Amino acid sequence: MSLPQTETVGLTAAAAVPRWRVAVFNRTFSATGGGAERYSIALVEELAARHEVHVFAQEIHHQWPGVTYHRVSAPLRKPRWVNQLWFAAATWWATRRGFDVVHSHENSWHGDVQTVHVMPVLYSLFRGRSGWRRLLRHIKVWTSPRLLTYLGLERARYAPQQGRQVVVTSDHIRAVMAESYPQCLPMLSVITPGIHLPASIPTATTRAAARTLLGLPQDSPCLLFVGNDYRKKGLPTLLQALARLAPEVVLAVVGNRAHIPEFEAEAGALGLQDRVFFLGSLQDVAPAYEAADCLVHPTLEDTFAMVVLEAMAHSLPVLVSGPRYCGIAGLLQSGINAILMDDPTDAAAMAQTLTQVLTDEGVRSALATNAREFATAYQWRELALQQEQLYHKVVLARRKRG
Structure with a gap:
């Protein structure tokens, strides 16, 4: 280059x-x-x-x-x-x-x-x-x-x-x-x-285009995970939660390619080999935010978590670890502009919350609107x-x- x-x-x-x-x-x-x-x-x-x-x-x-x-x-x-x-x-x-x-x-x-x-x-x-x-x-x-x-x-x-x-x-x-x-x-x-606020809110058209670009299924509810240290950012628990969700729900994973073989094996052991899409590192993460229905960030340690703010700027509902684990959580209002997890290692509770977000259009819409409003203050x-x-x-x- x-x-x-x-x-x-x-x-x-x-x-x-x-x-x-x-x-x-x-x-x-x-x-x-x-x-x-x-x-x-x-x-x-x-x-x-x-x-x-x-x-x-x-x-x-x-x-x-x-x-x-x-x-x-x-x-x-x-x-x-x-x-x-x-x-x-x-x-x-x-x-x-x-x-x-x-x-x-x-x-x-x-x-x-x-x-x-x-x-x-x-x-x-x-x-x-x-x-x-x-x-x-x-x-x-x-x-x-x-x-x-x-x-x-x-x-x-x-x-x-x-x-x-x-x-x-x-x-x-x-x-x-x-x-x-x-x-x-x-x-x-x-x-x-901070963020560079996207000029427009994602639409069904941009979502379909983003899914085509990334090779994700068009009609499946899609969760998103973004992080380079898969284990510290909580991917093992998220995989366990995914196994408890409806079989049509899929997960897109963005991050360090070096960890993919290990976690492909973990996904396979849970019977999720056809439901988890490992996308590797993306120079531009915006299409992943546009393609997803919810960002899940069950981190065990984050001084802030930029991915949460970036997702919120794209009007994406967010499920994130609480203030004990994640810096941005101290700025958020649980149930208003995000959903905070008291215990990001509790796969059962995570699955229950995700089911509500994915099946309740009213909850998802309110979270998306309030998320973007929150993000506008951090440009x-x-x-x-x-x-x-x-x-x-x-x-x-x-x-x-x-």
Whole structure:
């Protein structure tokens, strides 16, 4: 894929321009990478109209006018912690001067703006553990170069620094960050993911076209699952729930192709081999939203869940895990603009709820209408302006430092 204005990391900075020069880095800069990647891409697209934006990544599958792409080398992809350390070092060297703002979506010690898309490693390792269980975790950390690297990068990432801004995607992850790294609380801001609102509401015609494009049956009620980590996002429970639904109901699965063989086997074991359609990663997920009757997102851990917001923007009824598991759920009203699951591992309760949604046109219509109304308040243009305000704080702090 040819990329516009592609450069090699390490080249001297271009001449200064009368707008901010912004460096952004993700290891993967592709719409198929996941929610974190789509978040980063959307902000870059919005901000590139007003600023000089440079993207640093190891994998780049994106084109946008005015964006300069820098491919970062990856001499050793595995183990992943070594690649993470390499990427942090390479991007530090490449952006140590010549930029007004350095914005990191990765676990690295540098970056004026740090956007947090996942639970802190510290929290995941030690939450709910005390006494000897906590001691065993400490021993595990001190004997693991991988964990020491991740924790070291994380501690440096959230260390107080003049002008540094830490962005989280939901109040849920804000509370987790405050518990894990209370020293960064004064730097914390919540900027949720957003959407580009589709120009029109899907119709029977667009739905039929989308199903033809994706190879889905035209007349079957269709559930949709979108996620790269099938297990963590709750696909096993959804398959169990599907087995309890009417035999004409089908499921479309969008996400990482690497997991398909394992879950094809799980679907086959439940007798669902003809009812589950694995579509792999889609560069454009919009046709999947247009084709479906309901998005099901029984995630076990999501700091926000962009797929839920995207589905709602397409007027799609949504069944999603509650606030304990999913960041966006804290913004939703169960039974009004979505249906929240207290226990996303309860296949029987999930099947019962899905039966009601699929068979009750009134419920489905109300959820669809209210979902789109909710989504209109979370559009990327407005959220990019919030991000721009943080950049302004960074630039002022840099000037004060001289």
